[in-house]
Structures are given as C-alpha cells and as structure tokens.
Amino acid sequence: MNNFTDTYKDKGARRLLVRELKSKGIIDEKVLAAIGKVQRHLFIHNDFRHHAYQDKAFPIGEGQTISQPYTVAYQTQLLHVEPKDKILEIGTGSGYQAAVLVEMGAHLYSIERQEKLFLKTKKLFSDLNYKATLLLGDGSVGCESAAPFDKIIVTAGAPKVPQNLVNQLKIGGILIIPVGDEKNQIMHSIIKKTDGSLEVIPLHAFRFVPLIGNQAW
Ligand code: SAM
Secondary structure, three states: OOOOOOOHHHHHHHHHHHHHHHHOOOOOHHHHHHHHHOOHHHOOOHHHHHHOOOOOOEEEEOOEEEOOHHHHHHHHHHHOOOOOOEEEEEOOOOOHHHHHHHHOOOEEEEEEOOHHHHHHHHHHHHHHOOOOEEEEOOHHHOOHHHOOEEEEEEOOEEOOOOHHHHHOEEEEEEEEEEEEOOOOEEEEEEEEOOOOOEEEEEEEEEOOOEOOOOOOO
16 A cells, blocks of 8 residues: 555545534535545655544644644635635645645645745645645745735734735735734634725634744744
8 A cells, every 4th residue: 555545444534524524613515525535644644644534733744733624624614715716825834724725726825934844745746736836935924926815824823914914915805814822823814805904803712833934923
C-alpha cells in the first residue's frame, strides 16, 4: 500500500467525519461534500494516518498544526464559497484547508511563511493535481499583486485585523479571521459593504497557532 492509497476504511472514516461535523452544526452541503472528498490522511504525517479522520488537530512539523476538521468546516462555511471565487488563504500549513477550498471550485491563492511546510505542500498539491497558487512569504501583508479578492481566510491567530487584508478585499467581500491574544481568539466575520465600511461580526472562541509577521505578532 503506497501513501496515496484511499482505502475503504479511509472512505468510511470520512463519511463518519462528515456525519460528526453535521451533528456539530455544519449545514453547508458544499462544505460537507468537500470534506467528504479530501483525503486528510495525505496531509498529515504517516504516524497519525490511522487517526486522520478524528476531529482533531495534529502536529505537522515546525511547531505548526493541521487544523481540526470542525475548524476548517466552520471557517469555510463562513466564507460562503461560490465556484470561481478568488480566495486568499493566509497560513497554508499542511494544505488541507486549501484542498477543501479548491474542491469547492475556488480560484485559490495561499501563503505560508515556513519554507519547509511551503515546499512540502507545494509538492503534495502537484502530486494530487490540485491547482492553486501557493506562495512563500508573510501573509499578514496579503498579496497586493493578486488583489482584490472575493474572500480572505486567515488560519492563524491574529492580534488585530491587518489593514492590508481589508484593503485587498473587494466590495461585498468576506474576511474570516481569528483575533485575540496568543492563547484564545474570537472568530470574526468581516464584510466590506458597498460604501467601503466594515460590518464586523464576532463569533465563537478558538485557539490557533499565532499569525507571525509585519501586521501580526
Ligand atoms: N490551513 C492550515 C492547514 O489546513 O493545515 C492550518 C495551518 S496552522 C493552524 C497555521 C499556519 O499559518 C502555520 O503553518 C504557520 O506557519 C502559518 N503562518 C503563521 N503566520 C503566517 C504569516 N504571517 N504568513 C503566512 N503563514 C503564516
């Protein structure tokens, strides 16, 4: 069995995960379908392969983690993804969240600051034939050259909302970002209204690794 095998056991475990996420309040069928497709066991270290479909975060090296599937589903649901949406993700990490967005038809840009993770995920995306623009750098300043974006998702905890990200959002666009201190953050949904003002909606509490960079910690 090579590392890219998707066994009946994996498929069954994914179905159970989808059911668990539904029971935890995820209702967007497109999000659930994407979670049901992405082979999470390929995005984590082989040591955790048999736990891949538990609703848990796992270490991915460099002191970073692959987010818990519930967190990925929760943030993705808030993005209201439409096919061809131009989406910027800050914090590529394992690439799992990115793969879910690509499965939903997003035109994805994703930035990672850790070179080892960036290179590993770039290779995995190429091996799996997932099309996305993966970039190495400080995502707290966004990606001016590809802006504006329909949606922006930040998958690390920020001390504040980076102004660059707000500037790079289209009118009507949505920014999903956990904001708080280093231990606890509140998920924020931020919508850029027609007059350019922001509707800021604080939601539930989460715990992410820190967003580190020029407009972050
Ligand atoms: N979306 C990831 C996944 O599905 O595996 C979650 C990864 S982890 C919770 C957050 C990631 O954000 C880490 O890989 C970390 O290196 C990265 N990160 C932190 N600050 C960053 C920054 N300023 N720019 C880009 N990536 C950053």
